[in-house]
Amino acid sequence: MLTKLPFSVALCAILCVVCVQAQTPQATPPPPAPPRSGTFPKPAEQTLPNGLRVIVVERTESPLMAAQLLIKNGGEVDPPELAGLADMTANLLTKGTQTRDATQIAQQIESLGGSLDSGARWDASFATVGVMSSKIPQAMEILSDVVRRPAFKSEEVERLRQQYLDNVTLALGDPGSIARFVAARVVFGDSPYGHPVSGTAESLTRITAADITKMHSRYYRPDNAILVIGGDINAKDGMALATKYFGDWQKPTTPLPTMSAPAVDAAPKTGRIVVIDKPDAGQAAVYLARTGINRKDTDYFRGIVTNSVLSGYSGRLNQEIRIKRGLSYGAGSFLDTRRDVGPFVASAQTKNESGAMVADLLLGEIGRLSSAPPADVELTPRKAVLIGGFSRNLETVNGLVGQVGSLALYGLSLDEINRYINNVQSVTTADIQKFAGTRLDAKTSNIIIVGNAKAFLPELKKKYPNVEVIPVAELDLNTALLRKKQPAE
C-alpha cells in the first residue's frame, strides 16, 4: 500500500492493538519496524485548442499503458422513456466506425494483446484501451477512431439491443441484481438516477439508431471530454500522441449542453419497505438504501470514513452479521458519490429464513454510528483500510488512470491524490457521529428484500405492517410504483 507517496508518511505505524512486549519469543507478535516512505507520480496536463483536456501520468514499473477517454455525461441524461440510451451509445462505439466493422475492431485491438471497453456510468461515458507499452500508437489510433467516427449501423444496434435484453433477463434471475434495481427506484423515484443505467426490457425496445446518433453528436465533443493516459509513457510522448489522434477533432459551434436538473426528487420517498417475492430464490438479498452525498460535498471525507467504519471485512456490518452470527458470506455498505447526490446502500445476502433479522441488524448498525460512534481505537484501523486500499489501487496502471480520471471528471484538483491521506486522517469521532446523524439517518432509510417471502414476511410484518409485497412477475422497473399496471379486463 502506501505506494509512491511524495512525502514521508507514518500511516503504517497507525496502531497496533496487539503490540505488547514479548515475554517469550513466540507468545506475542513482534512489533512493526519503522515504516518506509514512497513517492507518487505527478500528473501532467494540458488543454488542446479544441477544448480536450489531456492528462498524462507516468508509471514505469510494468511495460503497460492504459488510456481512457471520458465524456462528461452518462446515464443521467437518458430521457425517461429511453433508459439505457447513454450506455448503448457508448457500447456501440466499438461496434463499427466509418472504416472498420465490429469484427475488425476486435481483431485489431486483440492482435495487439490489448483490450478496448466502452460503456456509460451515471455521470460519464467512457472508452478505455489497455496494451503493452510497445503498442501504444496503434491503440491510440483505434481509440480515436471509435470515439470520433462510430457508424451506429442499424444491424449493430439490433444485435446489441438483443444482448442487452438477454442481460436484463439474466439480471432478473439474481436476487442481488433485482435488489439493486429496486433500491434505485425506491431512493430516486422517477428522477434520473432511478432507472437502471443499462435500461429495462421496455425502454431498450424503444431506442432507435436515430436516438443514438443524436446522443453522440450532442455529447461526444472535445470540449466535453477528458483524455487520461497512464503507465509506461512520459508526458511529452503522451501529449504528442493526444495531439496526433485527437488534435483535429472539431469542436462544434453549438454551445455545450447544459447539465441536467438535480437527480433527487424534491421530496424523496423515505421509509419504504419493499419485498420482491421470488419463491425460487436460493438466498434473500437484503438492502438498506437512502440518499447519500455528491462527490463534491464538503463532507466527502467524513462520509467515506464513516462508510469504512461500517464496511470492509472487519467493519461493523460484517462483524455483526458474518463474524459474530454467521448469517452471511459478507455484509457491507457503499457510499456511491456522483455528480449529484448518489445512494448510500448497506447490504447482505442471507438464507431466506433470516431476511428480517439481517434487515434489523443493518438498521441497528446505522443507528449505532450515532449512539456509539467509533473511538480512536476503532477508528484508526478503519482509516488505515481506506488509505491502504487507495494506495494499492494506484499500484496498477488501470487503477491510476481510473483515480485520476475520476478527479478530473468532477472538476477536483488532481493534487487531491496527494492530500488523500491527510484528509482521511483528519476525520474525528465527532465528525462521524454528526455525519451519521444528519446524512445517514436510519429512520429515513428504505428496506428492500428480494427472496422467498414466505420465509421472512411474517417476521418482517410484525415490525413493518406497511410492507409492500410485489411478486417478481409483477415487478416493473420503469416506475417508482414498481408494479405493473393490471391489464383492463
Added chain:
Amino acid sequence: MVRTSIRLVLSLSLLLILQSIGFAQTRMPQLKFTERTLANGLRVLTAADRSSPTVAIQVWYHVGSKDDPPGRSGFAHLFEHIMFKSTKNMKSEMLDRLTEDVGGFNNAFTNDDVTVYYEVVPSNYLETLIWAEAERLSGLNVDDANFKSERDVVKEEYRQGVLAPPYGRFEYLLQQKSFLEHPYKRPTIGSIEDLDAASLKDVQEFHATYYRPDNATLVVVGDFEQAQLDGWVDKYFGPIAKPSRPLPRVEVKEPPRKSEIRLTEHGSNDLPAVGLTYLTPRQADADSDALRVADTILSAGESSRLYNSLVYNQQLAADINSSAETREDASLFLLTAVLSEGKKPEDAEKSLLAEVKKLQDAPVSAAELEKAKNQIITDQLRQRETSNGKALALGEAAVLLGDPSRVNTDLARLQAVTAADIQRVMKKYFADTNRLVLYYLPEATKKEGQ
C-alpha cells in the same frame, strides 16, 4: 474464498520476445527469486522488489478439496476459514488486526489441489506476519462456538455461490458430473449435509495430517532485506517439528471416458445453458500449453471464435466461455454457452462442436496464433503488476508444476506452441467419446414440456 482458478503465468526473456514476436520495446522482466528448504521440510521462495514499501506473504499448503475426508465434502475449504480463528497465541480474527487494521489485507483460497493463505502489508510488518503464519501452522485452538458460526458462514457462501445466481448450480454440476472416480467429482464448496456433519475433531485431525512444514511453501515478494528475512523465517518457522506420520496422497486415477455422457438438469434460470467438458491431462503435462492457446483462440475477447460464431454472427448465445481448467491430477476443458432468448440448446451444442471440429480440421493462421500469444503475454504483465500477483505465479510454479523456475520459463513454452500442436491436441482430446454434454434448462420448461 473458493476455487479461485489461478491462471497465472509467467515471464520470459527479452531475447525470446525479440525472436518470436518482434516487440522491439517490450521488456518482460525476469522474476529473480531465491529458494531454500529448512531442515523441517518447509520450502521458502523469496523475491525482493523494493519499488514500493509493501510486501506480499503467502503460504501454500499442498492440500485441497480432493483431500476432503470421506463424507466431508467441502472440508478443506471450511478448514481454510477456520485458519482465521484462534491459535495458542492469537485470538480469533487477530490476523485481520495485523493486516487490515494497518492498511493491508489478507485472504485465502482453496481449490481442488491447494489451499493458499496470503497477506499484503506495509513492509515494516513483515516480521509480524512471518510470526503469525508460523503460529497458525504450529496449531489451532478453536472453540465450538467459533467453529459453528464459521460453518454457517460457509453455508451462506454455498448459497451465495451455488443457489442464488441463476447459473451457480450449472457450474457446480459441470464439475460434479465430469469426474466419475477421482475425488475431483466433489466440488470444492461441498454440500450442506457434509458441512453439517463436520466437527471440531475433524479440524484437529485435518490440521495434524496436512498442515505440516514439509507440506508447505512460504513465498515472500516485495520490500525486504534478504538476510533479515531469512533470520525471521529461521526463528519462527525453524522450531516447528516435521511429523513422522506419512503424508497421505490421493492415488485414485480417473478412468478414460469410453462414450459420450449426456445429462439434462433443470434450475431457476430463465435462459437455457449448454456445457461440454472433455477430460484433459494433468497440469504438468506438455500438452497443457497448446490447450491453453486453444482456449484463448476459442474464447478470449470479441475476436475469439466462439464469440464470433455464437454471439456475434448467429446470435445464438448471450454468453459463451471456454476454459482449460488445469488440475494437478487430471484436467477439464470446458465449453459453455448461455442461450439467447428463444434459441435452442441443440443449436448451441451443434455450433460449439462445429468450432471444435474447425480447430481439428485446419491449422490456425499465423496471425491468429500471434494474437493469442499477445493476449496471454499482456495478461501475464497485468497479473505481475503487484507483489501479490508475482507471489501467486511463483507459488503455482513451485507447488503445482513442481519447479519454481517455471515462473520464468513457461511463457517461452507457450511461445513455442505451433499451429500443428494445436491441431494435434484438439484431435487427441476432443474425441466424441471423451465428451460430457450438460443441458441446463429452466424449471418451467420441465413442467410444460414433460
